[in-house]
Amino acid sequence: MPLKPFKIFILMCGFCSRFHAVAYPPIQTAQKEVQCGVDVSLRCEVSLLSESSTLQWERDEEQTSNTTLLYNNSAYIILHTIDEHNQGKYYCRLMEDGRVTTVRIHTLNVSSNSYTGNNKINIYRQSSNNSDVSLICKSKKKYDRWKWTWQPRFNSQTDLIAVEKGREVQVKGPIKPGSFSSTTYNSQVFIFHISPVNFNYSGTYRCITNDKNPPYTTTILHTIRVSVEPPDGVLRKRSVILTCEVSEVTDSLTLVWLRMEGNRGVLGKQQIMTEKNKKLQLTVNLSSNETDPLHWQCAVFTEDTLRALAPITISLSSSTETSTVPNQEFNKYAKATVSSCLVLCAGILLGALLYYFYRKRMSVHVDPQESEPVYINISQIRKDRVERSSTLGNREKSPEMYRHVRRHRYEKTNINKRDVTPATSDSVTYATIYFNKSRFQT
Structure with a gap:
């Protein structure tokens, strides 16, 4: 039965619409309301992402300055310690062959307070000199007393910082407040800033108002540490070991080592971590021919949500010969050798001078020309x-x-x-x- 022109037209429209759906994925929208002071992770996914295409997050037609990762055909972004300034729309855009397509629009609404009650907020930070975290306690009501406490794992609770109406802020705990911590009394906001973040700073932080229970805000800080062996530079013919360690695990999470090519991550190794694991760390052994990609990142995932990124850079030595002594140790040995040579030379010179003066003195008292009678x-x-x-x-x-x-x-x-x-x-x-x-x- 021959097809009529009308049916042919309908089939062509269906084919074109299918092609358009493949080339231009439909826009996905989402809306989320979160509390002030938490971390927010956004994810955008496409079915297939070629090497020449780019998938990235933007806000108000501008690229965001926060952490961005491209991995497994998905673009991730982490917004740390959000407040009202982070509120708005975030666009995930696909750029391919000069065309720009919006894949996802995420609207973020931020509440005006940080009240959690019996709930707990989990945040992750890398342990490094450049890492920091702001613990924000913000309320609509006014309180006369505020304080932040810290309870390390398996330890008792310790007061860190406190303030009372009409008095100055008191620092009590072992962690020194950072530059963005509250320095004067404010009846509605009390901030404790930590910078830098050490690995042993993990634990439960509570904001308590007017000494009441339950606490107003409860935050669990997880710290991540990355390292490379040997630590002081790697020779090109020598293998290295990368280690990623997490301080504690309350729920199941996944540690992933990624070799970075720009902002695109290539899977190196991954492992699921639970509380039953004796060692909460993931290591990857790189052979000598795998050390050319110098940039790596350890990613922490809870299900499909990116929680943290911990970058590390492998520095290569210019020498092509293998060595068993790290650069720092070699420098120590070289300095010790030079010092020993200088001391030895000084000793020889001093001995020669003493011998010269001794011979000169003896030549005055004893005349070698005394001879036969x-x-x-x-x-x-x-x-x-x-x-x-x-x-x-x-x-x-x-x-x-x-x-x-x-x-x-x-x-x-x-x-x-x-x-x-x-x-x-x-x-x-x-x-x-x-x-x-x-x-x-x-």
């Missing part, structure tokens, strides 16, 4: 002595030898005792005299 006619010496005593001229002309014989510091004289028999002209007596030859040279 010289024999002298004693009779001739006597004759010369008589002649020197007669006239001054003869004394001046006397041999130089005699003066040196008299100087006991430089010469040693050993004269043998002669016989009692008077000397005659023919008798000659010899004596052994040690003296310096060089002084007799003319």
Whole structure:
């Protein structure tokens, strides 16, 4: 049966509408009212996302400055510690081949107070120097007394900060308030700001008004810590270990290691965590050929909701040789070696100087030119002595030898005792005299 033109037209319209539905997904709308001071996570998903396309969140035609992640054909955004400034519409837009398509519109309404009663707010923060958290206690009513308390896991409750009408704010606990904490009394708002966030700051925080129970606001802070081994730089031919750890788990959650390509995450490893796990951490071992992507993030999910992101960057050394000593330890060894060499050189130089001065001093007291004995006619010496005593001229002309014989510091004289028999002209007596030859040279 041949198709009529009208039926052909209807079929073509249906095909075009189907094609349009595939190319341009329908707009999804949502509206949510949340309390002041909580974290809000938004998710936008498409059926297929090519590498050339982009999916991102915007607010009032501008990109948001909050955390954004693109993973598994979905775009995530986390709004930390929201207040009335975060209220409004958020648009999830798909950009592909120059076309922009709105996929989702989320309207966020923020209440004017942070009252939770018996309910608890769960927030997640990375433990780092750049991380912070603001605990906001805000009410419509006026209260004369406010205080924030902290109860670490398995420990008793501790007062952190308190204020009373007509008095100054008192800091009581071990956690020092950050720069955005309340410093004066306000009957409707009391804020405790923590910066930076340490890993052991996890626990239950309660805002108590006028010392009444239940608390006005109860917030459970979960901290996340990421690390890399070795910590001081990685050589290109060496594998590394990434570790992501969460402080505590109240409900089931999933830890995921993502290798980042821009804001797009590629799955590295994931694991579901519960209270039964002895170690609340996820490790991934990267071989030497997998360390080129330097940027990684640990993502925390509760079901399909992104709760937190903890980024880490692997720094590579310029050397291509493997080493078993981290850079920091190597620097310590190098400094110690240089110091030892300097001390050794100084010791050698000092020893050489002492030896030089010792040799110089000994050369003054000991003349190395003292040598073999010289024999002298004693009779001739006597004759010369008589002649020197007669006239001054003869004394001046006397041999130089005699003066040196008299100087006991430089010469040693050993004269043998002669016989009692008077000397005659023919008798000659010899004596052994040690003296310096060089002084007799003319």
